[in-house]
Amino acid sequence: xxxxxxxxxxxxxxxxxxxxxxxxxxxxxxxxxxxxxxxxxxxxxxxxxxxxxxxxxxxxxxxxxxxxxxxxx
Numbered sequence: 001x002x003x004x005x006x007x008x009x010x011x012x013x014x015x016x017x018x019x020x021x022x023x024x025x026x027x028x029x030x031x032x033x034x035x036x037x038x039x040x041x042x043x044x045x046x047x048x049x050x051x052x053x054x055x056x057x058x059x060x061x062x063x064x065x066x067x068x069x070x071x072x073x
Contacts, residue, residue, distance in 0.1 A: 064071055
């Protein structure tokens with residue numbers, strides 16, 4: 001199987017000016033770029049926070065029931 005990756009020159013090798021290429025121009029038509037969608041990560045963050053809190057509460061109850069003298073009173 002042949003490697004498809006091209007060789008990159010090390011940082012210490014100078015590059016020839018003709019080897020450098022200009023970056024591609026951005027499209028000028030407004031329809032060429034898709035509209036930005038709002039990211040919906042808020043529900044996932046609250047779900048993760050709630051599940052972590054629930055796990056912490058279950059862990060605390062398990063420790064307290066295993067060692068009843070750990071809590072004062």
